[in-house]
Structures are given as structure tokens and as C-alpha cells.
Amino acid sequence: MSEKKRVVIYTDGACSGNPGAGGWAAVLFYGEHKRELSGGERETTNNRMELTAVIKGLEALRYPCIAEVYSDSAYTVNAFLQGWVYGWERGGWKKADNKPVLNSDLWKQLLALTRKHEVQFFKVKGHADNEWNNRCDELAREAIKQLTANGDIAPAGGI
Numbered sequence: 158m159s160e161k162k163r164v165v166i167y168t169d170g171a172c173s174g175n176p177g178a179g180g181w182a183a184v185l186f187y188g189e190h191k192r193e194l195s196g197g198e199r200e201t202t203n204n205r206m207e208l209t210a211v212i213k214g215l216e217a218l219r220y221p222c223i224a225e226v227y228s229d230s231a232y233t234v235n236a237f238l239q240g241w242v243y244g245w246e247r248g249g250w251k252k253a254d255n256k257p258v259l260n261s262d263l264w265k266q267l268l269a270l271t272r273k274h275e276v277q278f279f280k281v282k283g284h285a286d287n288e289w290n291n292r293c294d295e296l297a298r299e300a301i302k303q304l305t306a307n308g309d310i311a312p313a314g315g316i
Contacts, residue, residue, distance in 0.1 A: 161275065162187060163223045166214040169283070169293035170206025170230065173301050179206040180300030182293040183214030192217065193292075197300035206297065207233050208263040215270040223275045229283030229290055237278045242268055 165186040172179040179201035185192045194213055198206070207230035215224060228234050236242045242264055245252065250261040258264060270276070281287045284294065 161221060161223050164218060165225045165227070167227045167289035167293050168210035168214050169228070169290060169297050170203055170210045171294060171297040171301060172201065172203040172206055173305070176200055176202050178301050178304050179203065180297035180304070181206045181210035181213060182296030182300065183210050184289050184292055185214055185217060193296060195296040195300045197304040199304065204232050205260055205263060208260055208267060210293070210297070212263060212266050212270060215274055215276070218274060221274055225277050225279060227279045227281050227290065229281050231280060234278045234280040237271070
């Protein structure tokens with residue numbers, strides 16, 4: 158049995174208005190290979206774009222991998238590191254106050270992906286000196302510009 162590949166994924170989401178036009182981005186690293194992904198949505202929130210960035214990054218993996226995910230989103234990272242997402246799942250996607258968990262559709266997708274891959278989450282400081290977080294921010298903001306300039310956007314990817 159072969160050993161799982163180790164992949165590093167940086168992600169970010171951005172929104173122009175909240176809600177408003179939003180963009181997401183992921184930069185994946187495997188060995189010497191780098192892949193950039195980005196896209197956007199016309200009417201969304203910053204939190205949805207943060208979650209979408211991680212989902213898209215993990216969906217790009219062809220086989221189960223060990224994935225290190227770096228995000229500046231406390232919302233995303235803390236949900237896993239502090240176990241909130243597992244409590245939400247056990248509680249039928251309701252919070253402690255019995256209100257529905259926001260973005261449960263995306264949380265369910267992300268949770269399924271964390272069960273396919275061995276995922277470790279790391280919080281990075283946003284808009285600071287982390288080169289790859291800054292690159293994701295740039296790609297996400299560019300996706301918003303393309304969306305608003307062209308009236309629509311298709312996900313973009315490159316190697």
C-alpha cells in the first residue's frame with residue numbers, strides 16, 4: 158500500500174459587500190508543483206467564500222491525501238480545531254440556541270472532504286506577511302473584479 162501524498166493548501170475568500178459579489182482562491186503545493194484555483198459568486202458572503210475556498214482546494218485532490226490547510230478564517234479553522242462542526246453535526250445542524258447553523262450546506266461538504274482526506278487546519282494572520290495567503294487574497298479579489306466587470310465568472314485554474 159502506497160503512502161498518502163502530502164499537500165499544502167492555502168485558501169482565502171473575499172467579498173465586496175457582505176453580502177455581495179464574492180471571490181475565493183486556493184493555492185495547492187505538492188512537491189515542486191503549484192496549482193492556483195479561483196472563482197466567484199454574484200451574491201454571497203465572506204464566510205461562504207472562505208468555506209468554498211477550502212472545499213475547492215480539497216476537491217482538486219484526485220486521491221486521498223494528507224492535507225495541511227492554511228486559512229486566515231477563524232470561522233473555518235476554529236470550527237474544526239475547537240470541534241464546533243462535530244457538535245453541529247450531532248445536533249442536526251442546530252446551534253446551542255437551537256437556531257440553524259449558517260452555511261450548513263458548505264459545512265456538510267467540507268466535513269465529508271475531511272473524512273476523505275487527512276486534513277490539518279492552521280490559522281494564519283490575514284493581510285500580513287504570509288506570501289501564499291496574500292496570493293490567495295489577490296486571486297479572490299481578482300475573481301470579484303472579473304465577476305463585476307464581465308457580469309459572470311467561471312472558475313479559473315492554472316499550474
